[in-house]
Amino acid sequence: MNRSILSADPKAASVGAVTPWVSAVVPIYNEVESLPPLIETIATVFQQNGISYEILCVDDGSTDGSTDLLRQLACQRPDLRAVLLRRNYGQTAAMAAGFNHARGQVIITLDGDLQNDPADIPLLLAKLDEGYDLVSGWRKDRQDAMVTRLIPSRIANWLIRRVTEVQIHDYGCSLKAYRSELVRDMNLYGELHRFLPALAFIEGARIAEIPVRHHARRYGYSKYGLGRTFRVMMDLATIFFMKKFLTRPMHVFGLFGMIAMLLGTGLGLYLTFLKLGLGQNIGDRPLLILAVVLFLTGVQLFSFGLLAELLMRTYHESQNRPIYRVREVVESENSLKSTPEV
DSSP states (O other): OOSOGGGOOGGGGSTTOSSOSEEEEEEESSOTTTHHHHHHHHHHHHHHTTOOEEEEEEEOSOSSSHHHHHHHHHHHOTTEEEEEOSSOOOHHHHHHHHHHHOOSSEEEEOOSSSOBOGGGHHHHHHHHTTTOSEEEEEETTOOSOIIIIIHHHHHHHHHHHHHHOOOOSOTTOOOEEEEHHHHHTOOOOTTGGGGHHHHHHHTTOOEEEEEEOBOOOOSSOOSOOGGGHHHHHHHHHHHHHHHHHTTOTHHHHHHHHHHHHHHHHHHHHHHHIIIIISOOOOTTOHHHHHHHHHHHHHHHHHHHHHHHHHHHHHHHHHTTOOSSOOOOOOOOTTSOSSOOOO
8 A cells, every 4th residue: 555544644634625535435325313413523534633534324225315415515514415316226336336436535424314333434444554455444332223223233244254265253333444446346235235255255255353441322223123024135145156166157157057967867867778678668767867967957057057157257357357366466676677679
């Protein structure tokens, strides 16, 4: 990293800096009461620590007046920009919009309900300055309902850790710090915002976690409940596949396809021996149906693998997207700067 995050020029911390060092991205959905104190607190934290900043609030189709209030505040405050989405797309889309519009070298994300404490932002930046690419908050003393929030969250976090092998205690904590080049390499779909550390790990990021404060909700109500469990499970399956087989889908589809075809062929040969060698009737045997189903399933899985391989090639080649990530290139000052003549 060329510049220390916490040693930024204090003069550059004036609001409305042309190129802010840190962008605070806050997805908003029906948080009209929380907006004024939240924005003021975030601004105060940055100004007290001498960090140039911008606050980027992404309104995700609010219906409680948050949109109008954000529009008003953005016209009054040079440190605030409001991105107003056409309708409610969900938190993943709101965060993606924030990432795409952020101008800072570092991006901080936090919820708009005042449960995350902006005073913890310098702690995240200090940890990021140690050489990490992503620092995640850990709501160690979480102030939420035990049955509907805490217990399902602990089970989900345990399961996600086992599947992704990224040892983060609290995947659901929105208070995180990212290097901007990291999020530019991540495309978010569905509801993958919960798995940003796992996606970052796939990109080769160095990840750390620190305990942060968590406050009880002051206004409104939680937008999440037990109904999100199924969506989390489906997204987790997606992350598992991306982590293991993103650049080699044939290894999973082709393997199961070959096994199914071999089993189907083996059963077919056995039934052929019974029919031709022993003269037995095989038309009413369930094994005949099983052999045909296994063989056809194997052909389909193998075909899926081939198609997936072609899709992956299109995905990488159409975007000129490499299958690797270079952290840095080290060379001496006397190294050749051009290709030597052969």
